[in-house]
Amino acid sequence: MTFSFPITVREHYRAVRAVAWNGRSLRLAYAFFLGIPLLLVALSAWHGNPVDYVFREYPMATIGPIAFALFGSPLLFYWQVRSAHRNNPSLRGEQSYEFGPEGLRMWGPLHSTTLDWRAIPRVAETREFFLFYLNNQAAYFLPKRVVAAQGSVTELRALLAANLDGRAEVRA
Numbered sequence: 001m002t003f004s005f006p007i008t009v010r011e012h013y014r015a016v017r018a019v020a021w022n023g024r025s026l027r028l029a030y031a032f033f034l035g036i037p038l039l040l041v042a043l044s045a046w047h048g049n050p051v052d053y054v055f056r057e058y059p060m061a062t063i064g065p066i067a068f069a070l071f072g073s074p075l076l077f078y079w080q081v082r083s084a085h086r087n088n089p090s091l092r093g094e095q096s097y098e099f100g101p102e103g104l105r106m107w108g109p110l111h112s113t114t115l116d117w118r119a120i121p122r123v124a125e126t127r128e129f130f131l132f133y134l135n136n137q138a139a140y141f142l143p144k145r146v147v148a149a150q151g152s153v154t155e156l157r158a159l160l161a162a163n164l165d166g167r168a169e170v171r172a
Contacts, residue, residue: 004096005146012091013081015141020077023136023157033069036094037062097142099159104132106140117163125170128157 013095044054055062105118122133131141160168
């Protein structure tokens with residue numbers, strides 16, 4: 001079973017966000033950056049101040065973390081992906097993923113790699129992607145739209161479930 005597709009900056013950005021969101025670190029960062037302002041507002045209200053007091057008196061401690069979580073973090077991800085596409089020629093052109101009983105083979109115009117199924121600790125299926133993790137923070141991605149275009153979503157899920165011994169988090 002082989003799938004080929006070009007990697008666009010937009011799709012790559014969404015995949016990087018999906019990988020990050022599937023891990024704990026981004027969730028903890030969001031909890032921290034959104035939790036600090038909420039904690040400050042709660043403490044201020046507990047001391048009898050109106051809710052807007054903290055926002056007026058300490059805007060950088062309240063609005064700053066919220067702005068970073070909602071705008072700064074996504075922008076940093078986007079800049080990272082855009083830079084990778086500008087500076088890494090192996091991301092250009094058609095990328096191919098081939099699935100077989102021995103593992104996953106990936107290639108493009110300037111690269112080729114083969115991963116035995118044992119080298120993939122986890123596969124996660126999201127709304128848009130199949131994510132093939134190498135560790136907790138790095139994963140190859142296969143857009144689900146590419147798999148669906150060939151009518152192979154169910155077949156790929158079955159292949160992953162059969163070869164990954166419980167390490168495939170795919171939908172039934």
